Amino acid sequence: MGEEVKLHGMWASPFSRRVELALKLKAIPYQYIEEDLSNKTPSLLRYNPVHKKVPVLVHNDKPVAESMVIIEYMDETWENNPFLPRDPYERAMARFYAKFIDDKLLPTLAKLGRTAGKEKEETIEEIHEQLKVLEDELKGKQFFGGQRIGYLDIVAMILVWLHLAGSITGQKVLSTEKFPLIYEWIERVMKMEVVNECLIPEEKRQDWIQLAQRAPKSASN
Ligand SMILES: N[C@@H](CCC(=O)N[C@@H](CS)C(=O)NCC(=O)O)C(=O)O
Incomplete structure (x- = not known):
């Protein structure tokens, strides 16, 4: 099954850039959507109604928000190049x-x-x-x-x-x-x-x- 991975981010957000780094370290192809935080896209507001912030990772239409939660989700979903220690x-x-x-x-x-x-x-x-x-x-x-x-x-x-x-x-x-x-x-x-x-x-x-x-x-x- 083809994977669809999108990232709603913002160039100057350290939280967003850390998710980009995680995606690159795992070599996961993704579509990047740059958000204007003063005029957020309706998709961002729909995907992250609680915080309304970047980053949001959308994996096969399922949104995950909060950078550390996203990185842990990625580590469990794509097991290559593990981020968290096994111990x-x-x-x-x-x-x-x-x-x-x-x-x-x-x-x-x-x-x-x-x-x-x-x-x-x-x-x-x-x-x-x-x-x-x-x-x-x-x-x-x-x-x-x-x-x-x-x-x-x-x-x-x-x-x-x-x-x-x-x-x-x-x-x-x-x-x-x-x-x-x-x-x-x-x-x-x-x-x-x-x-x-x-x-x-x-x-x-x-x-x-x-x-x-x-x-x-x-x-x-
Ligand atoms: N705890 C969040 C922080 C995310 C965050 O603060 N994002 C900022 C950009 S650096 C944002 O989207 N701000 C928009 C707003 O507050 O309306 C995470 O780790 O993802």
Whole structure:
């Protein structure tokens, strides 16, 4: 039976780009529908009536929303190149740190654009504490997933976005000195063609920074 896979996404959405990366890592052909978030398609609203957000994966007419739910669905549906570890404890840990990124780190990063002075310093301190958790998780590993890119690596791509944003704005919350293992990981993943295909294209990076500064809430859930 022919598979029909569609992705409703948006070029500057880290959640949407992580699903694209997952699709490419599994080599699943898909049709991409770019959404204008100020004028969403009726299909998006029908497929994701609860959150009305991208990404939505539509597999043979069945919609799945929420990036981490989508990636787990994909891993169970297409078993090649597995994302989640087989070991139940390691699997639980990958989910734990992925949730930590979305529930803790992303809201703190979003706060950065809305604060100034002492409050900003405190926010940076908080981000450093959270990045330290991820730095420790990389000890003795090539990837968060171990020897190869896995579920947590896909979710952690936000660290690459943070690095790119820092090189454009000059505000480097992620420093090489403080987080050497994260930086080695960033260099490692940025050498992968599939990863580069799912980052903001170079010519759009200025627009992306402006968009992120105008709507810091877009990076939260
Ligand atoms: N928790 C969601 C977050 C998705 C999300 O926040 N999407 C944003 C774009 S980055 C969106 O569609 N925003 C449109 C809106 O809020 O109306 C996920 O992981 O998929």
